[in-house]
Every structure is written in structure tokens, then in C-alpha cells.
Amino acid sequence: MLKPAAAIALFALGSLAACQDQSGPGAEETVTVYEGVPTIRDGDNVRIDGENIRLAGIDACELGQPATLAGVKIDCGIWARDSFREMVGPRSVRCESTERDFYDRPLATCYTGERNLNRALVENGVVFPYARESDYREEAKDAQAAGRGLWLFEDVEEPSDYRRRQRS
Numbered sequence: 001m002l003k004p005a006a007a008i009a010l011f012a013l014g015s016l017a018a019c020q021d022q023s024g025p026g027a028e029e030t031v032t033v034y035e036g037v038p039t040i041r042d043g044d045n046v047r048i049d050g051e052n053i054r055l056a057g058i059d060a061c062e063l064g065q066p067a068t069l070a071g072v073k074i075d076c077g078i079w080a081r082d083s084f085r086e087m088v089g090p091r092s093v094r095c096e097s098t099e100r101d102f103y104d105r106p107l108a109t110c111y112t113g114e115r116n117l118n119r120a121l122v123e124n125g126v127v128f129p130y131a132r133e134s135d136y137r138e139e140a141k142d143a144q145a146a147g148r149g150l151w152l153f154e155d156v157e158e159p160s161d162y163r164r165r166q167r168s
Helices: 004-012 076-088 117-123 137-146 159-167
Strands: 032-036 039-042 045-048 051-055 066-069 072-075 093-100 106-112
Touching: 032 045, 032 106, 039 076, 045 093, 051 093, 051 117, 066 076, 072 076, 076 117, 106 117, 117 137
Parallel strands: 051 106
Antiparallel strands: 032 093, 039 045, 045 051, 066 072, 093 106
């Protein structure tokens, strides 16, 4: 932190930005971009060039998480992963990250061209919006109202609830 006299001198020289805290609101974020044909690991994780990337704001069923569709028990996690794979196909994906998660994976918004995949997965009912915070709550409400994807399942459980139950 600059002393008041130094801050005044910098301001007088037209360098007010030099004495502002660059970590607060309005600070520029560093965006890390990962690009390539991904390996889709599950419904909300991809691997590009050796980096495991978590899609931000969404939560997919876990591999092994059961659900019932038209009276048949299925693995909801495999269904989410396969749906994501079908959506992306053999195309290149661009993932933009400004932060990392608890497991030190980049948290990213991923795109095919201009299509936001995080949003598209929620709109198609493949994933839930992430429980704590998500920009995709309205898309989830629309998918549920239209009965798309997960919303056709008879007993699908939020992934966070499933994980919590598995730890008990």
C-alpha cells in the first residue's frame, strides 16, 4: 500500500491506476484458454492436452448414479457423459477459465464455435445447474417445464445429494 503522499504524487502525475488495488472489483482477470478435441470424461469434465477441466456452473450425474427412465434403471452418469459426447462430436472445443476448483482443475466455460456448451447442456436437460451458484437456473426451469433430458427420469437425484448420501 502506498503512503498518502506517494499516492497524491502518483495521482498528480495521472497514474491513479498504479495505486488502485488490482484484486478488487473491476480488476482484469487472466483468462486461460484450452483448445482442442476433448476427451469427455463425464457430463461436466473434459480433458484437453493433458489438462482435466471442470465445466463451471453445472453439475452432472456421477458415473454409477442410478436413475429410472421409462421403468428401466440406467446409469445416469454414463447417460450424461454419452449425451455430452454426442453434443460435441469430433469438433474442437475452446474452454476459457479464470479460476480453479478445490481439486486444482480449471473451472471453465466451454464452446464449440460460439455455442456455450455449459448452457446447452442445461438447456437440453443433460445436467443440473450447480447447486451453490449458477448462471443457468432459468435454462434449467425451461428444460424441466419442457420435460427435456433428466426431467424425463422418474427418480433422478441431484448429484450433490447423491454424493452426500454416498459419503454417509
